Amino acid sequence: MKTRIGVIFGGRSTEHEISVISASQAMHAINRDRFDVTPIYITKDGKWYTGDALLDVANYRNIPALLARCKQVYMRPETGNFNLYLAKKPFWGSDIATTLDVIIPVLHGSNGEDGTLEGLLETIGIPFAGCNTLSSANGMDKITMKMILKDAGIPVVDYVWFTDKQWFRERDALVERIESTIGYPVIVKPANLGSSVGIGRADNREQLLDRVSDAERYSTRIIVEDLVENLQEINCSVLGDCDEYTMSVLEEPIKTGDFLTYEDKYMGGTKGAKGMQASQKRIPAELPADETERIKFLAGETFRVLSCHGVSRVDVIIDRDTRNIYVNEINTIPGSLSFYLWEATGLTFEKLMERLVALAIKRRREMAQKTQTYDRNIFSLGGGGVKGAKGCKGSKI
Ligand SMILES: Nc1ncnc2c1ncn2[C@@H]1O[C@H](COP(=O)(O)OP(=O)(O)O)[C@@H](O)[C@H]1O
Ligand SMILES: [Mg+2]
Incomplete structure (x- = not known):
């Protein structure tokens, strides 16, 4: 039987459209001989939909028409329940749209890349690709992230x-x-x-x-x-988990103004949004070997100390006057999943998607080996503090 992948994208985020593009690219890269793909689109007001019409980016020009061709769905926050349910229960038959084996969140920005969706997936217990709740939240918040990096001795401004x-x-x-x-x-x-x-x-x-x-x-x-006045920006993708990870070749995004804008990143000077891979960039970045090595090392360290998982992209800033290197940020669900960096490193997009699924399943297996609950019912123990629940009053805390 094929592994059933749910790809969740869109969402209540300023980067909603970019997520639609990244997810569409990712869904088309997945090998359909090995995997079934269910697109799960979250609208800007937070409703979930599924349907094949979601696979074509052109359909997003008219969202009401697109949604009319799809079905509203939801997952229940119950541990071990991997079903996707139809919001409108059919008159007869089951209300289960499908059952999933693994989820790949391809959401950028708030309410998705920040640990909120990851928290729901952890509650359900379904294997999912990418950072868990903790590392997503730490990676998203520019303050918390810089605090952690600084404490680990990683240079930040x-x-x-x-x-x-x-x-x-x-x-x-x-x-x-x-x-x-x-x-x-x-x-x-x-x-x-x-x-x-x-x-x-x-x-x-x-x-x-x-x-x-x-x-x-x-x-x-x-x-x-x-503010680093005369800066050079370099990005490096990291793939794996915090115990075993590899770094991609480096890219240098090209900007048009003082700093990289939304347009620089996603429009790539062409008509219509094409996603992160369409932006102007130099791959591999032209840098001296020692700087390349240092940036790869810092990218890996950033991924490691934040306990990241799956595919991330670490963005660094070089001060052209001093050649000092600073880690600027980590994107735990990078635009286009950084596939173009992995292709340049020798890993196809198809293989990248397979790797994400394998990592998700591996993490779930490892988690299952940890004790999650303490298997003793304190209410069933006789004596002392248990006659009637007394909470803290009856305990020694
Ligand atoms: N400390 C800085 N000095 C100079 N330019 C910066 C600095 N931080 C960010 N920038 C510029 O602003 C852009 C966006 O900032 P960034 O922190 O990457 O936010 P975002 O999460 O929106 O990508 C960067 O790509 C870079 O061009
Ligand atoms: Mg950035």
Whole structure:
């Protein structure tokens, strides 16, 4: 029997459309002789749909018409229940649309790449590709990620972070701290968005106030970073799990302005969105051998200390004046799943998808060997504290 893969994509994210493109590329790369593929599209308002019409990107020009050709579905948050249910129970017959063996989340940004969906999948206990809840959440949040990397000795730019409420209450002190510890120019970012949304440069105090108000519209948590003026950006994909992983060749994305924009990343100067693989880039990046090695090492370390899984892309910044290298971010579900980097490394997209499935199943098997529940019912034990549940009152805590 073929392994049944569910590919989940779309979602409540500013990167919804990019996810549709990445998922479509991924679904077409999966070998249908070995796998059955069920597309599961999450709309911008969070409803799940399935149907073959979801396989063709052209159909997304008219979403209502597309959804009319699909069926609304859901999974139940029950451990061990891998069924996909029809939201509208049919008059007769089963309400099970299909049963899945493994899920590949291809969601970018919030409500998908950030651990929320991964949490649901862990609750259900179905094998799934990519980072678990913990590493997804840590990788998504630009503040938490930088804290962990810094603690592990991985170079990151200097930063100051705060919440919107802190900014409201202690603005003067925060501005003072930013100016004395980092100094202008700075770059202001909402902590948990991708695709350069809400990101802006500030060269003075007035601009800083403006940029923070901008970023506040997107997130309660804001990070202000030292801006590397004369920078070179390099990306490296990492594949595996945190005990055994390999790095791809490096890419240098080409930007049109001060920093990489949404358009640079996904439009590739051509009409219509084509996804990350369509953007202008140099593969492999032209760098001295020692810098190439150092970037690969830092990418692997980033993947390892964040306990990542599956395929990620680590983006680094090189200061052209000093040649200092900083890890800027990790994308735990990278655009186009970084297939173009793996192809350049000698692994086909088809094989990459197989590897993701194998890794997902391996992790599930390893997890199953760990004790998950303590098999003793304290209510069934006689004596002392158990006569009537007393909670903390009856215990010694
Ligand atoms: N510290 C920095 N100094 C200079 N440019 C930066 C810095 N951080 C980010 N950028 C620029 O902004 C772009 C988007 O920032 P990034 O942190 O990668 O956010 P996103 O998650 O939106 O991709 C980067 O690709 C880079 O061009
Ligand atoms: Mg980025």
